[in-house]
Amino acid sequence: MKSIDMKVKKMSDVRGTAAAAPLQTYNEAVEWINGLIPFGIRPGLERIERLMTLLGEPHRHLKFVHVAGTNGKGSTCAMLTSVLLQSGYDVGTFTSPYITKFTNRFQFNGEDIPEETLLELANRLYPFVAEIAASELGSPTMFEVSTALAILYYATVTFPDVVVWETGLGGRMDVTNIVTPIVSVITNVGYDHTDILGDTLEQIAAEKAGIIKPGVPVVSCVTQPEAAEVVRQTAADKRASLYLVGEQFTYEPSGGDAHGQTLVFRGPFRELQISLSLLGEHQCANAAGALMTLEVMRQYLAFVLDDEDLLTGFRNARWAGRLELVSGSPRIVIDGAHNPEGAESLAKSLPSIYRYRKLILMMGMLANKHHEAYLKHILPLVDTLILTEPDFRRKMDAAEMAGIVEKLRLSYAKEHVEVIVEQDWKKALALLKSRTEAEDLGVVSGTLYLISDVRAALLHQSDSEKGW
Secondary structure (H helix, E strand, C coil): CCCCCCCCCCHHHCCCCHHHCCCCCHHHHHHHHHCCHHHCCCCCCHHHHHHHHHHCCHHHHCCEEEEECCCCHHHHHHHHHHHHHHCCCCEEEECCCECCCHHHHEEECCEECCHHHHHHHHHHHHHHHHHHHCCCCCCCCHHHHHHHHHHHHHHHHHCCCEEEEECCCCCCCCHHHHCCCCEEEECCCCCCCHHHHCCCHHHHHHHHHHHCCCCCCEEECCCCHHHHHHHHHHHHHCCCCEEEECCCEEEEEEEEECCEEEEEEECCCCEEEEEECCCCHHHHHHHHHHHHHHHHHHHHCCCCCCHHHHHHHHHHCCCCCCCEEEEECCEEEEECCCCHHHHHHHHHHHHHHCCCCCEEEEEECECCCCHHHHHHHHCCCCCEEEECCCCCCCECCHHHHHHHHHHHHHHHCCCCCEEEECCCHHHHHHHHHHHCCCCCEEEEEECHHHHHHHHHHHCCCCCCCCEC
16 A cells, blocks of 8 residues: 655645645644535535636546445445455545544545645645635635645545545435536435425436436445436436446345354346445345455456455445444444435334343434434334434424424324423433343444444544534
8 A cells, every 4th residue: 555645735836835735734624614504505516616726626637436325325335445445455535424523534544634734635626616706606615625635635645546436415416416427326205405406216216316417337236126227327328338236136034143243145147145344134125235346347347356356345444323322331323314215224123133121222413304204113123212402503303303292193103102391412322321230231323423423432432523
């Protein structure tokens, strides 16, 4: 693996002198980028295209594997990264949101971007962002600047062989769609961000399928017939070879426990059995999609992926906050299920992986989610439900959530389920810990903003930053 060249271009190489750099510290750089959050989510590529033009089109010098989907994007990216690293490739990985630090989202060979490098690159971007902000386009958003910073990091500092590139939201109008990848991946389609992506599976699938490029192969684990048809038709229109689960490849879980699981993959080129440390049946689907992607890269794009490295890479793949056991006494699992499909996967996974007497579940959500559909999957499992609020501006009121629970209680909940409302997530976590006895299982679920805080508290991470 090559080492990172820390001699990033100084601000003087772009505009002005190094001493004139507007951002003096890493914290100032992160505050500047996060300070763009009020500009919100503004789908469209005009600002990122202008930014890339001003920077000299650096994205055109990189190879990307572009990953979209409702759930499973992060896990799929983790598996792809792990196998490619194990196989000897230099790999950039751009993901969101981050669980611990802002630097998590920009990784090279499994390591976060150094803080001083992020500062240098933020200063390179600063005058161009200001120039666009003063134009008719308006200010670039936080995610647009983060995406541009990732491209600069990979194209001018680390030079990876391939970048595993996760979409932010949707696909068609997501700023990550500025790139033309070597493979496109669509993990699945479900009801999330319906206020932006549409309120039918066909509409959401069309947005996700927007990452499909002419002639670029696409791998998908979309299963709903109406959504799969959208992906199929888009691929045909773009003359892109499609590898769709259930058609060009299949998978079958073949056993597992609280320490891992196995699955049998059958594809157009061969059959393989692989082992995963990531838990939950939904991770088998993610693994199958990742493996099909790697098979396309091996078969058609000259990537050398030996079986031993491939198997080791899947076995070693990790992704924080997904059915992650973070405390043994009391036993507490955290999982960032935040939409109905995620809740369904969590509900299937918990009783199949863990043995417990009572399930005590703490949850906190954002206000723009499908809470009823989520709770219909979760309520039948829980003995005690602790409703709290994430430390985030768009949080769902815990008392309002309790009202939804009451409406669903008779139809979906256990007869004697206990519901506790505690708005302060720290006090809610203390309740969860105190009520989870030796034979019980404590679970924290909901928005990743809550998962991030809880994980940091349980693992005593003092440098946790948390964010989108």
